[in-house]
Amino acid sequence: MATLTDSRQGLTDADASQRLTEFGSNEIRRQTSTSPFVLLLGQFKSPVVALLLVACGVSALLGEAVDAIAIATIVALNAIVGFFQEYRAEKAVLALRAMTAPRARIIRETRQVVVPAASVVPGDVLVLDAGDIVAADARILEAHALLVNEAVLTGESVAVEKSLAPSAAGAPLAERGDQLFMGTSVANGTALAEVTATGMRSELGKIADLLNAAQETETPLQKRLSQISRSLLFICLGIVAVVAIVGLLRGLSPLSVMLSAVSLAVAAVPEGLPAIVTIALAVGVQRMVAQHVLIRKLPAIETLGCATVICTDKTGTLTTGVMTVRDLWGTDHDQLLDAAVAGSDAELDATELKGVGDPTEIAILVTAAAHGIRRAEVERSRPRLSVNPFDSERKRMSILRNDGNLYLKGAVEFVLPLCSGDTTEATRANAQMAERGLRVLAVAVGGSKLEEDLRLIGLIGLADPPRTEAIEAVGLAHAAGIRTVMITGDHPVTAHAIAKELGILQPGIEAREVVHARATPAEKLEIVRDWKARGAIVAMTGDGVNDAPALREAHIGIAMGKGGTEVTREASDLVLADDNFASIIAAVREGRGIFDNIRKTLVYLLAGNTGELAVMLGAAIAGLPLPLLPLHLLWINLVTDGLPALALVVDPPEVDVLQRAPRDPKEPFLGRSEWTNVIATGLLQAFTTLAVFVWALRSRDVVEARNLAFSTIVVCEVFRAFAARSATKTFWEVGAFSNLKLVGVVLVSFLIQLAIHHTPATQRLFQLGNLSLADCMLSVLAGLFPVTLLELSKIMRRAHRGARAPVNGARTA
Secondary structure, three states: OOOOOOOOOOEOHHHHHHHHHHHOOOOOOOOOOOOHHHHHHHHHOOHHHHHHHHHHHHHHHOOOHHHHHHHHHHHHHHHHHHHHHHHHHOOHHHHHHOOOOOEEEEEEOOEEEEEEHHHOOOOOEEEEOOOOEOOOEEEEEEEEEEEEEOHHHHOOOOOEEOOOOOOOOOOOHHHOOOEEOOOOEEEEEEEEEEEEEOHHHOHHHHHHHHHHHOOOOOOHHHHHHHHHHHHHHHHHHHHHHHHHHHHHHOOOOHHHHHHHHHHHHHHHOOOOHHHHHHHHHHHHHHHHHHOOEEEOOOHHHHHHHOOOEEEEOOOOOOEOOOOEEEEEEOOOHHHHHHHHHHOOOOEEOOOOOOEEOOHHHHHHHHHHHHOOOOHHHHHHHOOEEEEEOOOOOOOEEEEEEOOOOEEEEEEHHHHHHHEOOOOHHHHHHHHHHHHOOOEEEEEEEEOOOOOOOEEEEEEEEEEOOEOHHHHHHHHHHHHOOOEEEEEOOOOHHHHHHHHHHHOOOOOOOOHHHHEEOOOOHHHHHHHHHHHHHOOOOEEEEEOOHHHHHHHHHOOEEEEEOOOOOHHHHHHOOEEEOOOOHHHHHHHHHHHHHHHHHHHHHHHHHHHHHHHHHHHHHHHHHOOOOOOOOHHHHHHHHHHHOHHHHHHHOOOOOOOOHHHOOOOOOOOOOOOHHHHHHHHHHHHHHHHHHHHHHHHHHOOOOHHHHHHHHHHHHHHHHHHHHHHOOOOOOOOOOOOOOOOHHHHHHHHHHHHHHHHHHHOHHHHHHHOOOOOOHHHHHHHHHHHHHHHHHHHHHHHHHHHHHHHHHHHHHHHHO
16 A cells, blocks of 8 residues: 555555556446347357247248248347347446546645546545546545545445544444545535555455356346257257157158157147247246336246245335434424424425435424424524534534523434533433434433533434335245345444344344344355355345345346335346335236246146147047147147247236245256156147047048147147146136136137138148038037146145045044
8 A cells, every 4th residue: 555645645646656557547447248149149058948949940941931030030139139138138237437537636755736536546535526537545634524425335424523533453344434435425525535455455346356256147037948959959859859760660650750740849849938938937027116126137027936045135225215203202293203303404395205415304394393393494584603613523513592591412422421410311211212223312402502501302213214115025925935134334333223123133143144234245245145155046235336246146137216225226136116125025926926927837838748749649549630730730839839829828826826935046947846747738739639549540531630639739729728827726616717817818819729620721722621510510619628638636635635624623622
């Protein structure tokens, strides 16, 4: 570190030049970024994309140029969206650089000069006034009524007092009262400060290093879809290979074998899956906007739904972010508030809810106004004669008025010694308020301009109170199995008191697990990593630069939209428009609903694909003609399956979604019950379709039989969407008309299917014939068979569980 210089002389130009060479430019640098080309190529590594490319190739092989182009367009759009998400994430450090001062006023060779902030070096003397951004870390040499806003580093919105009094060795950043930091701003007063660290050696630079080191985490949704897609890809290739080998061994022509293999490949690939997931997330974006949550990265929606830990800032998120009078101690509260107002400088606006000046004084004026005491009336009836302003060493201020009284308020330990009489009760009351995390001011009145022999009027306890809705939201999070962890730059006593009031810190819970006070950026990052190492899905909120590395590291980074910095927003996955913790829990509800919708839609699609595979495999094994052509399967997957699937993903969340425990991050996307449902439903649908096909072959040619089989499997698919809405409740129990889109889509899909059977152009394209009224009725009746059995099985399973319940209950009794 450079040797401190004379505050009146400053460095010479020669010394400054030499130190600029030695220490480097005063800038926030970033690590070498990934090239845009590499980021773009990375979008094609996903197994989901591989599945899409297979489907594209199959369509091209079949001569279906329109389908091939459509699927290729989906691949390109997904790649572009993913590219811009990653590219935007890399801009976080650039946003951090923008927070530094562009220019700085310093002393060089006894003269004040303005220089580019990048040329400031250790040893330079900064000249600071209210409104200035501090250009580098510095130690205070002179200070006059200096208040500095350090929210970007500490997360605390109240400006902190600064003075020459040396801070303790190793003190947290928020308690270093004799130091200034790059990127913070002067709220009041003036100062001279000697630069001690610049660029990447500053506290802001250290955060930039942490931000570069933090790793974005692949979301559970991305992992699960990758696993499913990879499995489907291997299953598809395996089945195609087996069928091709069996066909060749049976002596079938290579063209016939190829046609069968391609048909199976088309049947196995759920072409609509990526589009369905994207639409589900896009619908989630719209719903979350209504909950004051703005989504920057789509997968974060579902990830938030399986969060197990929410690490949240206190100020403004769990609390209102506004200082409020929480307690009054004294024999006459109106007299106490009157004396406090008479000793204040802040001004209220016309609403008497906001004001200009010190936040503590504004809180006092708001409470006094509610009691009918207004500063304007005090100024008119008792004009001030003189003022002793607040001083960081005296910790008090006083105003002498023309009624002959001196009105004084300040820190209890600095006011009580000036008061006459017994102050034992006041000392006890102060201790009780401090235990509750309140900031306590003592108010006294004297009979002369001297600050001595004062009469204590009372104590005022202030705090940033918890949001009412945040208390309820913490309770909902607890019921949902989500642990709330409060991380704040506030004092431990205040943090613990607020945590108890919010319900975060409860009996039996270790404080160190859920409350972290005076947390540094590195400690916040370590807290997130520790929870991740335990297997938790971590959401992290923040508003200041000090939160950005932890937001980048967490599974879900949540930035504050009202009071947050651009750095934090760039590092985040979603933004709270109202900075309210309750909005996070509302978003969790939507996220869980979205996961449910994606899972049940995936089960619906896979069951349909399983049925198609079983139909084609069954026919091949039995030596029957192809019941369905490849183009029929493409039509089913892209249109007939796709439209009901689009309606399924917009189902509203179930009413009990927040009463469930979070999903185990290691739990597969589809569990045993889901796969059982997929296989059983697929086989049931295949049996129905093959039965109709075999029956038709007994008296009709293969074209007519295929015509009937195609119609039957389509009806099975579209009607089965009603049963897919819930694994345990029937269509009527979940609300037959609570999803009108699904009702409309099923009707439209059915009418489209009828149309392609009776339109000459589509008849030629799909190699179909007219569907008679009798055949149409047969298709409908056969198509209703699977969905009817599925709905009846739900009722029977529930009845079986109900029949067993009394036995279990009696045994327990």
